Amino acid sequence: MRCSVYIATSVDGFVAGPNDELDWLASVERPGEDYGYKAFIDTVDVLVMGRRSYEVVLGFPEWRYEGTRVWVLSSSLKGSDMRHGAELFAGSPTEVVAELRVQGVERAYIDGAAVIRSFLEAKLVDDLTISVIPVILGRGIRLFGDALPHHDLVLEESRPFPSGLVQSRYRVA
Amino acid sequence: MRCSVYIATSVDGFVAGPNDELDWLASVERPGEDYGYKAFIDTVDVLVMGRRSYEVVLGFPEWRYEGTRVWVLSSSLKGSDMRHGAELFAGSPTEVVAELRVQGVERAYIDGAAVIRSFLEAKLVDDLTISVIPVILGRGIRLFGDALPHHDLVLEESRPFPSGLVQSRYRVA
Numbered sequence: 188m189r190c191s192v193y194i195a196t197s198v199d200g201f202v203a204g205p206n207d208e209l210d211w212l213a214s215v216e217r218p219g220e221d222y223g224y225k226a227f228i229d230t231v232d233v234l235v236m237g238r239r240s241y242e243v244v245l246g247f248p249e250w251r252y253e254g255t256r257v258w259v260l261s262s263s264l265k266g267s268d269m270r271h272g273a274e275l276f277a278g279s280p281t282e283v284v285a286e287l288r289v290q291g292v293e294r295a296y297i298d299g300a301a302v303i304r305s306f307l308e309a310k311l312v313d314d315l316t317i318s319v320i321p322v323i324l325g326r327g328i329r330l331f332g333d334a335l336p337h338h339d340l341v342l343e344e345s346r347p348f349p350s351g352l353v354q355s356r357y358r359v360a
Numbered sequence: 361m362r363c364s365v366y367i368a369t370s371v372d373g374f375v376a377g378p379n380d381e382l383d384w385l386a387s388v389e390r391p392g393e394d395y396g397y398k399a400f401i402d403t404v405d406v407l408v409m410g411r412r413s414y415e416v417v418l419g420f421p422e423w424r425y426e427g428t429r430v431w432v433l434s435s436s437l438k439g440s441d442m443r444h445g446a447e448l449f450a451g452s453p454t455e456v457v458a459e460l461r462v463q464g465v466e467r468a469y470i471d472g473a474a475v476i477r478s479f480l481e482a483k484l485v486d487d488l489t490i491s492v493i494p495v496i497l498g499r500g501i502r503l504f505g506d507a508l509p510h511h512d513l514v515l516e517e518s519r520p521f522p523s524g525l526v527q528s529r530y531r532v533a
Contacts (some may be wrong), residue, residue, distance in 0.1 A: 198490070198513060198530065199504035200373040214512070307496065317371070321530060323480065323504065323511035331372035331496065338496035339387070340371060342524035351515035355526050357371065357494060 188287060189294045190235075192303050192315040193227050194330060195352075201327035202300050207243050211322055215350040222318055222354055231296040233258055233287060235276075240299030245270060258283070260302055280309040300330050307335050314358045315340070321351035361460060362467045363408075365476050365488040366400050367503060368525075374500035375473050380416050384495055388523040395491055395527055404469040406431055406460060408449075413472030418443060431456070433475055453482040473503050480508050487531045488513070494524035 195212060196202055203209055215222075228234075234252060236244075238261040244251060250271040257273040260283065266275050276283060280302075287295055297306050306312050317330075339360035347353045368385060369375050376382055388395075401407075407425060409417075411434040417424060423444045430446040433456065439448055449456060453475075460468055470479050479485050490503075512533035520526045 198488075199508065315371075319528070321513040321515045323508060323513065325508040325510050326506050333499050335372065335496060335498040337498050340494040340496065340524070342494045342520060342526065345518070345520035345526045347515060347518035347528070351513070351530075353515065353518045353526065353528050355492070355520070 188284065188292055189313040190284065190297050190306055190311050191227075191231070191294055192297050192306075192312055192317075193224070194298065194303070194316070195318040195320055196330050197320055197322050197324035197327070199323045199325065200329055200331060201324040202330045203243075204324060204327040207239075207328070209243075211324060212320060214322060215318075215320055215348070215352045217350055220348070220350070222348065222352060223316075227316065228255060228296070231255060231294050232292040234296040234298060235260060235283060235287075235302060237261065237299040237302040238264055239301060241273065255296075280306045280311050284311055300328050303330065304332050304335065307331075307338065310336060310338070310359075312338075312359055314343075314356065316354065316356045318352050318354045361457065361465055362486040363457065363470050363479055363484050364400075364404070364467060365470050365479075365485055365490075366397070367471065367476070367489075368491040368493055369503050370493055370495050370497035370500070372496045372498065373502055373504060374497040375503045376416075377497065377500040380412075380501070382416075384497060385493060387495060388491075388493055388521070388525045390523055393521070393523070395521065395525060396489075400489065401428060401469070404428060404467050405465040407469045407471060408433060408456060408460075408475060410434065410472040410475040411437055412474060414446065428469075453479045453484050457484055473501050476503065477505050477508065480504075480511065483509060483511070483532075485511075485532055487516075487529065489527065489529045491525050491527045 241259045262277045340357040343356045345355040414432045435450045513530040516529045518528040
């Protein structure tokens with residue numbers, strides 16, 4: 188069972204603006220170019236996200252995870268807050284992984300900065316695909332914090348796209 | 361006159377450990393591979409660094425900037441603290457650039473996290489070459505802070521090296 192991160196950041200390491208703004212991602216939108224997203228999501232059995240990410244994506248005009256099983260980690264949401272078949276789970280990353288293992292899950296997509304950090308803290312992340320957008324955002328929500336354990340990484344692939352996005356895939360050593 | 365940044369960071373955006381540790385850079389050291397450093401430094405007329413960087417490099421067994429003119433920005437150091445022909449300058453990034461222009465300098469290499477941030481704050485950086493080392497350091501001294509102005513960037517080149525280092529060169533739009 189693998190836990191995978193697949194996320195876009197600014198050159199200065201933000202995943203969203205201070206008020207969850209994602210408009211800066213538009214600079215790399217190109218017709219017919221999904222930067223490997225579909226190929227990645229097709230390998231994922233469960234997408235694990237936090238409450239904040241869930242509330243952001245609920246606000247989008249369309250549910251973007253149709254066909255993907257979604258778990259929302261939260262101790263404050265209730266089952267009746269769940270939409271689009273998303274499942275609620277209250278527990279630590281270790282408990283999440285234990286439960287996913289029991290359910291025979293082979294790959295979980297760990298999404299949202301806070302949840303990613305909690306999985307890194309618990310040393311439960313197996314690989315990271317980071318797409319760096321050509322912008323210095325200046326302020327916002329950081330992907331990595333200031334108190335994570337050291338992880339040695341192995342670069343498996345890196346490539347630049349014509350839009351200026353640089354995507355690198357790392358395996359945790 | 362151009363101001364250029366050329367720096368290595370961890371995947372999580374640190375340029376040094378909490379106590380200026382740089383030992384993690386050793387993971388990408390390869391005989392005969394300088395990741396374009398010599399080609400870059402040969403285009404530089406003046407290297408501009410802060411007091412902290414200066415004190416760190418003074419502690420190395422050899423002075424690593426032989427043959428390069430070095431300016432140290434500090435309001436606390438004195439001329440008599442200067443070694444290896446380094447010159448002391450007390451002034452803002454705008455004043456530095458004005459003086460370098462008067463002196464006919466064509467390219468300045470802006471080094472050290474605090475100095476780089478002060479030049480970004482003043483929107484005086486023209487290009488950035490960032491070498492990302494395959495490690496999550498977890499804590500340390502950040503290259504980018506939480507209060508910089510937005511910069512749109514243009515990716516000019518990006519390439520991975522066998523060591524896992526990914527070097528990307530951006531021009532400020």
